[in-house]
Amino acid sequence: MKNLESSNENSSFLNQLTKEDQHILLLHGTKITVREGSILFFEGEEAKYIYLLRQGQVRLSKMTIENKKFYLHLKQKDDIVGEFSLFNEMSLSMTAEVITEATLIRFDRKNLEALFTQNGDIAVAFIKLFAKNTQSTQAKFSDLLLYGKTGAYYSMLIRFANSYGTPHPKGVRISIKLTNQDLAYFIGTSRETINRMFNDLKKENIVEIDKGNIVIKNIEYLRKHLQCGKCPLQICTIS
Amino acid sequence: MKNLESSNENSSFLNQLTKEDQHILLLHGTKITVREGSILFFEGEEAKYIYLLRQGQVRLSKMTIENKKFYLHLKQKDDIVGEFSLFNEMSLSMTAEVITEATLIRFDRKNLEALFTQNGDIAVAFIKLFAKNTQSTQAKFSDLLLYGKTGAYYSMLIRFANSYGTPHPKGVRISIKLTNQDLAYFIGTSRETINRMFNDLKKENIVEIDKGNIVIKNIEYLRKHLQCGKCPLQICTIS
DNA sequence: TATTAAAAGTGATTTTCATCACATTTATGT
DNA sequence: ACATAAATGTGATGAAAATCACTTTTAATA
Numbered sequence: 001m002k003n004l005e006s007s008n009e010n011s012s013f014l015n016q017l018t019k020e021d022q023h024i025l026l027l028h029g030t031k032i033t034v035r036e037g038s039i040l041f042f043e044g045e046e047a048k049y050i051y052l053l054r055q056g057q058v059r060l061s062k063m064t065i066e067n068k069k070f071y072l073h074l075k076q077k078d079d080i081v082g083e084f085s086l087f088n089e090m091s092l093s094m095t096a097e098v099i100t101e102a103t104l105i106r107f108d109r110k111n112l113e114a115l116f117t118q119n120g121d122i123a124v125a126f127i128k129l130f131a132k133n134t135q136s137t138q139a140k141f142s143d144l145l146l147y148g149k150t151g152a153y154y155s156m157l158i159r160f161a162n163s164y165g166t167p168h169p170k171g172v173r174i175s176i177k178l179t180n181q182d183l184a185y186f187i188g189t190s191r192e193t194i195n196r197m198f199n200d201l202k203k204e205n206i207v208e209i210d211k212g213n214i215v216i217k218n219i220e221y222l223r224k225h226l227q228c229g230k231c232p233l234q235i236c237t238i239s
Numbered sequence: 240m241k242n243l244e245s246s247n248e249n250s251s252f253l254n255q256l257t258k259e260d261q262h263i264l265l266l267h268g269t270k271i272t273v274r275e276g277s278i279l280f281f282e283g284e285e286a287k288y289i290y291l292l293r294q295g296q297v298r299l300s301k302m303t304i305e306n307k308k309f310y311l312h313l314k315q316k317d318d319i320v321g322e323f324s325l326f327n328e329m330s331l332s333m334t335a336e337v338i339t340e341a342t343l344i345r346f347d348r349k350n351l352e353a354l355f356t357q358n359g360d361i362a363v364a365f366i367k368l369f370a371k372n373t374q375s376t377q378a379k380f381s382d383l384l385l386y387g388k389t390g391a392y393y394s395m396l397i398r399f400a401n402s403y404g405t406p407h408p409k410g411v412r413i414s415i416k417l418t419n420q421d422l423a424y425f426i427g428t429s430r431e432t433i434n435r436m437f438n439d440l441k442k443e444n445i446v447e448i449d450k451g452n453i454v455i456k457n458i459e460y461l462r463k464h465l466q467c468g469k470c471p472l473q474i475c476t477i478s
Numbered sequence: 479t480a481t482t483a484a485a486a487g488t489g490a491t492t493t494t495c496a497t498c499a500c501a502t503t504t505a506t507g508t
Numbered sequence: 509a510c511a512t513a514a515a516t517g518t519g520a521t522g523a524a525a526a527t528c529a530c531t532t533t534t535a536a537t538a
Contacts, residue, residue: 062381064466070385072377084370087363090471093374116366117359124326124355127366131323134373135332138311141380142301142332145427146309149525179485188384190526195486212535227303232329388495418515429496434517451505 012078014052016125025122028115029105040081040096040104047086049106053079056102057176060094061185071185072137074099074176075239076163080129087113136235144187147226152187153197154222157207159238161216171217173210186238251317253291255364264361267354268344279320279335279343286325288345292318295341296415299333300424310424311376313338313415314478315402319368326352375474382465383426391426392436393461396446398477400455410456412449425477 014022029052034040040051043062051058058081060073072094075081083092086109116123143155157174165172180191180198187194198214201207206218216222228236253261268291273279279290282301290297297320299312311333314320322331325348355362382394396413404411419430419437426433437453440446445457455461462468467475 062385064385068385070381072381083374084366085374086370087367088370088473090371090374090474093378093474113363116363120356120359120362123359123362123366124352127323127355127362127369128326130366130369130373131325131327132329134369134376135322135324135327135329137373137380138376139332141376141384142309144384145380146301146303146307180487181485191486192488192527193525196488196525199487234327235329420515430516431497431518432495434515435495438517 013080013125013129014078016128017122021119021122021125024119025115026105028111029107032104032106034098034102034104036098036101038098040098041092043092043095045092047083047090047092048109050080050082050084050086050109050112051104051106053077053081054103054105056104057099058102058104059097059099061097062094069185070188071182073239074163079239080133084126084130132235136237136239139235140238143226149187149189149193150197151226152189153183153194154225156183156186156238157214157216158219158222158226158228159236160214161219162233163237163239165216168210168215170208170210171215172219174214174216177212178214252319252364252368253317255367256361260358260361260364263358264354265344267350268346271343271345273337273341273343275337275340277337279337280331282331282334284331286322286329286331287348289319289321289323289325289348289351290343290345292316292320293342293344295343296338297341298336298338300336301333307427308424309427310421312478313402318478319372323365323369371474374471375476378474379477386465388426388428388432389436390465391428392422392433393464395422395425395477396453396455397458397461397465397467398475399453400458401472402476402478404455407449407454409447409449410454411458413453413455416451417453 014025017025031054034056040058041047041049053075055077058075058079059071060075060081062070062072064070081096081104083094085092116126140155140159144152147155160174160176160178161172164174164176166175167173180194184191184194198207204221206216206221208215208217253264256264270293273295279297280286280288292314294316297314297318298310299314299320300308300310302308320335320343322329322333324331355365379394379398383391386394399413399415399417400411403413403415405414406412419433423430423433437446443460445455445460447454447456
């Protein structure tokens with residue numbers, strides 16, 4: 001957790017591969033740059049590609065007709081973006097929005113499936129990646145459902161700290177810009193509720209704001225509330 | 240959706256494989272029989288095996304300290320039971336309980352990983368299976384979080400109908416025994432709330448009870464409430 | 479830096495849901 | 509078939525959270 005860029009470095013997908021396999025994989029993709037605000041793909045579309053995010057941020061979300069939004073992931077450097085539904089001919093279940101200008105390697109479904117069939121190591125790396133994502137997502141949802149809105153909020157703070165945390169004299173700084181509304185969309189609540197929960201934590205001296213970022217001064221307090229401990233750190237992320 | 244056993248048949252993991260690959264896979268596992276009430280594995284344990292369920296039912300759940308239960312999946316014939324965390328050396332996040340006596344093929348982590356590396360087709364089949372499970376779980380959780388308890392209940396009914404539904408003169412029968420308490424654990428609510436929601440639906444002529452099973456007479460009503468439609472049917476399951 | 483827009487903060491009100499308490503109905507076993 | 513247990517049904521009550529309405533603060537930009 002040295003800085004923003006490195007927080008995802010060791011556990012990343014690419015680093016699970018040997019240099020040679022990394023090279024093989026990258027040969028099968030196309031490098032693209034996508035600017036802020038663009039949509040990589042829409043919920044409901046057919047899945048054509050999987051992307052490896054090399055730079056920037058991509059947010060995955062679901063939207064409903066009543067204009068309710070639900071943010072599921074905030075992907076960063078070295079995360080995979082895209083659903084493996086593409087191998088099943090299922091439609092996409094999330095929308096991918098580029099939040100800060102992104103560089104990505106785009107992989108075509110056919111290429112990738114062929115590659116997996118002939119290179120089991122790369123396939124296994126994908127399975128592992130997938131396993132991690134699945135566990136992470138499920139753990140997040142359990143928190144959201146089992147511990148009420150407060151628990152959901154604490155869980156989210158911990159996850160942001162793990163994915164985007166940088167050291168701060170008083171604890172951990174969440175080094176990305178997040179409005180209360182953003183956070184509300186991440187846990188399916190209202191911005192007012194987020195605001196009230198935040199101010200409660202501030203009163204208890206658990207968090208503070210420093211130059212627009214949330215600083216968690218007592219992450220143990222949040223952990224205790226959720227009975228963290230058995231949950232491995234690597235899966236407690238927001239990406 | 241001809242009968243209970245066949246509802247999972249075409250989309251099952253095993254059927255994605257050629258006869259030859261099926262044979263190879265089965266050779267790598269051990270057949271076991273486990274009786275009702277047994278626990279296959281506990282949340283927090285190290286993941287050692289993955290199981291292919293050939294007969295019976297296995298329920299996956301999470302438990303919290305305050306003795307709250309949360310049921311996540313109800314697995315049936317030809318479903319995979321076990322977490323792929325075993326490839327990542329992460330601990331298990333769910334408990335697997337045998338609900339009706341089960342026959343399973345048990346696969347050892349090492350065997351399976353070796354098999355994937357040398358047989359890309361099997362690895363790809365696993366990736367596809369995984370993709371399906373992940374989408375299914377995420378879709379379920381979004382329903383739970385976005386549409387309140389009523390939405391969660393409707394979503395659950397639809398999922399049970401898809402996984403365990405059999406034809407009925409008036410619609411679809413959910414052909415397994417489920418108490419209100421069971422359903423409550425599946426969506427994280429109280430049995431009283433389930434009961435009230437059920438009776439509301441009964442008044443509206445959407446559901447009824449026939450010989451102890453729920454019969455959904457107007458599944459479209461439930462669908463509309465959740466804005467189903469874009470969601471592919473195969474992932475709308477409870478397993 | 480003045481203006482405007484966006485975000486945060488907060489009380490009041492309403493809705494949703496959990497919990498409690500108890501009655502009634504339905505299953506189950508000997 | 510009767511006793512007992514399990515599950516269901518339902519009102520009353522309270523807590524949690526959504527919503528509304530508005531003010532204050534902070535950020536963006538012309």
